[in-house]
Amino acid sequence: MATINVMKTMTLVDDILKLKKEKRALVLAHNYQRGEIQDIADYVGDSIELCRRAIEEKDARIIVFSAVDFMAESAAILNPDKKVFIPSSGARCPMARMLPAEEVRLWKKKYPKVPVVLYVNTLAEAKAECDICCTSANVVNVVDSLDADTVLFGPDENLAWNVQQKTGKKIIPIPEGGFCPTHVLFLKEDILLLKESHPDAVVAVHPECTPDVQSIADFVGSTSQICKYVGESSAKKYIIGTEVGIIHRVKKENPGKEFIPAYDGAVCPNMKLNTLERVYLTLKEERNPITVPESVAKKARKALERMVSITQ
Numbered sequence: 001m002a003t004i005n006v007m008k009t010m011t012l013v014d015d016i017l018k019l020k021k022e023k024r025a026l027v028l029a030h031n032y033q034r035g036e037i038q039d040i041a042d043y044v045g046d047s048i049e050l051c052r053r054a055i056e057e058k059d060a061r062i063i064v065f066s067a068v069d070f071m072a073e074s075a076a077i078l079n080p081d082k083k084v085f086i087p088s089s090g091a092r093c094p095m096a097r098m099l100p101a102e103e104v105r106l107w108k109k110k111y112p113k114v115p116v117v118l119y120v121n122t123l124a125e126a127k128a129e130c131d132i133c134c135t136s137a138n139v140v141n142v143v144d145s146l147d148a149d150t151v152l153f154g155p156d157e158n159l160a161w162n163v164q165q166k167t168g169k170k171i172i173p174i175p176e177g178g179f180c181p182t183h184v185l186f187l188k189e190d191i192l193l194l195k196e197s198h199p200d201a202v203v204a205v206h207p208e209c210t211p212d213v214q215s216i217a218d219f220v221g222s223t224s225q226i227c228k229y230v231g232e233s234s235a236k237k238y239i240i241g242t243e244v245g246i247i248h249r250v251k252k253e254n255p256g257k258e259f260i261p262a263y264d265g266a267v268c269p270n271m272k273l274n275t276l277e278r279v280y281l282t283l284k285e286e287r288n289p290i291t292v293p294e295s296v297a298k299k300a301r302k303a304l305e306r307m308v309s310i311t312q
């Protein structure tokens with residue numbers, strides 16, 4: 001049975017590689033994607049790294065963005081001349097849905113003079129309502145760049161807490177209590193127990209984790225920052241507090257180091273909806289295209305491009 005599965009995977013990989021060439025397709029995979037998708041992707045990275053790649057790869061005709069909806073939408077908005085597809089139409093980020101555009105408008109009414117910074121983990125309609133977007137990698141630079149002491153920030157309240165600590169500005173989280181259902185699974189108690197068994201391990205976590213978890217970590221950063229940190233640090237062992245898909249990448253890039261998930265059940269079910277079979281079908285049938293109405297895309301593009309210009 002195992003041999004049949006391996007053969008099936010090898011055939012699928014061959015077919016995907018062939019289709020990529022034939023169709024001049026670029027396959028981009030987020031750090032949380034299944035290992036087998038990361039292995040066939042042209043690039044693996046965080047949302048903004050992947051959007052940048054999409055812009056830079058001028059020869060690509062189509063892009064298969066293996067991630068969740070808001071990331072593929074951002075790629076489509078920033079690359080209006082390319083066709084963008086997502087392997088699974090059901091791969092939707094629940095956190096992005098916690099802040100609909102109408103709610104952003106309500107907060108703007110309440111605080112008309114306060115700039116609105118939205119995490120890229122929002123849908124295009126919400127992005128269209130903000131002044132500037134940010135990622136977890138560039139949020140501090142983005143907030144620092146604003147000539148304002150108070151900022152409306154959404155949708156992740158834990159990231160809002162992190163930015164307030166780092167910038168000293170008053171951050172008003174919108175909505176109240178927005179969160180990533182995967183990152184709140186990490187618990188301080190679990191990490192402290194792991195530290196007892198692995199006293200030499202360094203703890204690196206994502207800022208979508210709760211303040212409790214962030215407070216006991218040695219390093220807090222985005223997925224790209226965690227990858228960089230573990231690559232450059234001299235420590236041999238790491239406890240990783242972000243979606244477990246990243247373990248595949250850090251292990252591959254750092255063969256001499258050991259990585260322990262801070263909680264091995266921290267799986268984003270939406271990210272995992274993308275499978276090798278679905279990548280293959282998307283390439284073959286060009287299914288699940290991402291389209292954003294131009295009236296929305298135009299405004300969202302402005303917020304995304306403003307972010308890119310600050311953090312290049």
Ligand code: SF4
Nearest residue numbers: 068093094180182268
């Ligand atoms: S890990 Fe969290 S923020 Fe990222 S896609 Fe999944 S639910 Fe959304």
